């Protein structure tokens with residue numbers, strides 16, 4: 001093989017390595033989040049990339065892997081929030097109305113944990129419509145919890161940030177589900 005030909009081969013090889021690498025990992029997260037933010041006004045691009053990047057192994061994930069990761073994030077979030085509500089009820093004095101709101105939220109998040117677990121099972125067996133229904137109900141739980149506090153004027157929800165996180169993480173998971181169902185490569 002002539003040195004020149006070897007050089008061309010090497011150059012081609014490097015070109016492929018360099019051009020294929022970013023197509024995986026980080027770039028998939030970015031592209032997925034770009035699509036999510038474009039198709040769903042409830043999703044912020046930065047929120048999406050920050051959340052997915054922080055998850056272990058997300059940079060090496062396929063789209064289907066990202067779907068699983070996003071549901072896992074929802075699972076952690078609702079589990080943590082349920083625990084936080086329990087803590088709030090125990091360690092602070094509340095007026096009766098707020099106390100009832102917290103109780104309702106506790107129930108909602110308990111159900112949300114079951115829903116997301118169910119969604120993950122459906123996802124595993126590729127029953128995407130069923131997974132979609134379960135994740136949607138998690139979004140509704142966050143909204144309903146937050147609305148309880150809003151109904152009483154002057155009341156400040158202690159869960160706004162957490163409800164927002166749950167809502168938006170679920171929206172990301174739904175969006176990835178849609179992409180997988182459409183069979184698009186993002």
Ligand SMILES: *[C@@H]1O[C@H](CO)[C@@H](O)[C@H](O)[C@H]1NC(C)=O
Nearest residue numbers: 022026027028030046049050
């Ligand atoms: C992905 O987006 C992040 C910021 O959101 C940026 O820092 C990074 O360079 C992007 N990576 C690729 C491969 O586009």
Ligand SMILES: *[C@@H]1O[C@H](CO)[C@@H](O)[C@H](O)[C@H]1NC(C)=O
Nearest residue numbers: 039040041042043143167171
């Ligand atoms: C955005 O969230 C609202 C509820 O706050 C919902 O009614 C609407 O359908 C969502 N939009 C999309 C595209 O999912």
Ligand SMILES: *[C@@H]1O[C@H](CO)[C@@H](O)[C@H](O)[C@H]1NC(C)=O
Nearest residue numbers: 050051073076077080165169
């Ligand atoms: C919930 O999600 C938000 C947004 O991704 C993240 O900042 C927060 O750390 C998560 N909490 C838990 C307990 O996973």
